[in-house]
Amino acid sequence: MMRRLAQFTALAFACCAPLHATLYTIDPRHTQGDFSWNHLGFSNPSAHFTLVRGSLRFDPAQPTQASVMVTIPLDQMNTGVPELDEYLRDAAFFDLAKYPSATFTSTKVEQGAAPNRLRVTGNLELHGKSKPVVLEVVVNKVGVDPRFKDVSMAGFEATARLKRSDFGLGLYVGLVSDEIQVHITCQAIETQAYAAHQRTAAEEASKDAAQKAAAARDAKQQADDAAQDAAQQAMFTKDAEEKAAAAGAAAMPSSP
Numbered sequence: 001m002m003r004r005l006a007q008f009t010a011l012a013f014a015c016c017a018p019l020h021a022t023l024y025t026i027d028p029r030h031t032q033g034d035f036s037w038n039h040l041g042f043s044n045p046s047a048h049f050t051l052v053r054g055s056l057r058f059d060p061a062q063p064t065q066a067s068v069m070v071t072i073p074l075d076q077m078n079t080g081v082p083e084l085d086e087y088l089r090d091a092a093f094f095d096l097a098k099y100p101s102a103t104f105t106s107t108k109v110e111q112g113a114a115p116n117r118l119r120v121t122g123n124l125e126l127h128g129k130s131k132p133v134v135l136e137v138v139v140n141k142v143g144v145d146p147r148f149k150d151v152s153m154a155g156f157e158a159t160a161r162l163k164r165s166d167f168g169l170g171l172y173v174g175l176v177s178d179e180i181q182v183h184i185t186c187q188a189i190e191t192q193a194y195a196a197h198q199r200t201a202a203e204e205a206s207k208d209a210a211q212k213a214a215a216a217r218d219a220k221q222q223a224d225d226a227a228q229d230a231a232q233q234a235m236f237t238k239d240a241e242e243k244a245a246a247a248g249a250a251a252m253p254s255s256p
Contacts, residue, residue: 034183052071075096
């Protein structure tokens with residue numbers, strides 16, 4: 001129910017965005033983040049997450065009319081410590097078998113203290129609960145990809161502070177900090193260009209797979225031909241040896 005509500009909110013917000021705002025698709029290859037917490041007052045461990053997906057509408061001339069919706073696959077998070085990873089995935093904490101992802105859907109965008117800074121308020125759906133969260137956003141760059149002159153791109157940094165207990169993740173609060181610090185770096189590509197890039201990549205992958213399959217077939221045929229040649233050569237050799245043996249026996253003088 002919460003996911004459907006978040007998707008409806010994102011759709012409604014997107015429909016209200018200015019018509020000339022560019023629609024971007026978040027590039028999961030260049031979007032990642034981490035969250036950290038304090039452990040017993042002694043250290044500040046962190047977990048890393050990748051494969052973030054989503055979309056945003058953004059017009060540098062009207063930044064407060066922007067909208068964004070992202071999905072974070074928490075089942076891909078990694079602390080670098082396998083034992084801790086298993087603990088965080090367990091039902092005692094994130095319960096990732098039941099709640100494998102988190103979703104953020106913006107509801108309001110405000111101008112920050114500097115021209116390239118924004119405050120993005122939205123609903124974070126995490127661990128089966130939805131709560132408002134504020135992202136402090138820095139617009140890194142909006143422009144053309146220097147590699148592909150016709151591809152528009154945008155990049156952002158976002159940070160947030162939230163209480164894990166708000167999302168039913170309050171285990172050991174008092175020993176381990178309730179406050180979590182989140183940082184995300186995001187690169188987004190104009191949606192039509194991104195789709196075209198994905199199609200091209202898929203076509204190239206298909207072509208490469210076809211070429212490898214053809215090469216494998218050729219290699220197999222060559223191996224089969226070589227095996228057949230070896231078998232024939234072995235037969236010829238055996239036949240020649242038998243004939244030589246027979247000729248040798250015939251040439252031997254008979255006993256007196």
